[in-house]
Amino acid sequence: MFKSYRKAILSVALLAAGTTVLFAEGASRTYANGKKVIDGGVTYPVKNGMTSLYHVNEEAHKAHFKLGRPATPDEIKAWDIDVMPDGTGLPEGHGTVEEGDEIYEEKCAACHFDFGAGGAGYPALQKGNAYEGQKSLTNQRVDGNDEGPIRVFGTYWPRASTLWWYIKTGMPHPHPMSLTDNEVYALCAYIISLNELKIDGEELDEEYELNREKFLKLEMPNKDGFVPKIDGKNGLENTRKFFNDFTNYGIAPLKDPKKRCMKNCFKGKPKLARISGSGISDYIPPISNKKELPKKKEGAGAEHPGKKAYEASCAVCHATDAMGAPVVGNKKDWEKRLANGIEKVYHNAIHGINGMPPKGGTSLPDDKIKEVVDYMISQSK
């Protein structure tokens, strides 16, 4: 996004508590249908029937705030780290699937699991239980299930550039910006191969070496299914058409294509068996016969009834202290909470407290939440 107003003059104002505010100056005020789109010096110009990025009228801000200074070229450079679908911001580099596999195991598998299977609150990086031959992969469901695709890179993301940028700037989670450009290319190659995507009609085998040029040729299956084309003459029509087709965001049933399907929507078998809990149960066919699948813990006995729901809905915040939540496995954290009595802890889990959303954002019944809390406590002794 930043690129498009590079031409603009930028000024930086440092406000209290170190907050940085950028003001960008647009060329002139622009009106859509004779109306200014947004007031307060911000306008969305309309060009060829399309709304473009906003412009901020610096004069208006000067008059109001009387503060700020032009951003230095280095400040702009530090901000300007986007990677765009057209290749802007994407550096040269290279890496093979095999190299990516090794880096992945060392730096990513701890959270994203073997083969990018995800689980325990960490997003999957492979397409998982998406079906073969699925027409559209856009899906409004938050969680994947056996009926449809899940919101992962391979099936949901419309542009590959985001993958490169996301890994480079955000991963591995505890040490962002620690990977070299070549390592990021290798990881992208590995993740693209996990998702069975082709580049220029070619599958990515272990020796495949990805580089900038090849990366830019990767077309995502969901490139046209992510959002309807809302701009231009046919914008309204396109939008209607998009939302009338349930396969664009839900799954159309076998019988009545006008009704959204909740059950038994597909004939045949999913290509991959369900991914559950902390790993992959079984692949049909196996993605790789070289690696061992994650081992189940031995002697654990019957699974605690709260375990699954904990992993699906609570681990994302409770597995680490990143969110300020009591960490499952940390005895002290839980002793503190339990000092108020178990009923209070149940109550807070059900009704929420500070950063803890009511029922952890789920709609599970109270009894189930208590069961999950019991599980969390049982793991923290």
Ligand code: HEC
């Ligand atoms: C300490 C745990 C951790 C490690 C290690 C880690 N990640 Fe992540 N990763 C996460 C979390 C948590 C998210 C979700 C962040 C969010 O949604 O805000 C995520 C998200 C992602 C996403 C976006 C997925 C999506 O569909 O939204 C990608 C891609 C990714 N990680 C790649 C990597 C790669 C490659 C590595 C190794 C270099 C790595 N991660 C290491 C925790 C981790």
Ligand code: HEC
């Ligand atoms: C969005 C992040 C988030 C999710 C998801 C989440 N929690 Fe929490 N939880 C928190 C935070 C943050 C706290 C600490 C709140 C505080 O006391 O300030 C917390 C606190 C708690 C506590 C301690 C309450 C007390 O009495 O101190 C329990 C129990 C709990 N969560 C259970 C759950 C359960 C069960 C789920 C899943 C159904 C869940 N949480 C999902 C963030 C989360």
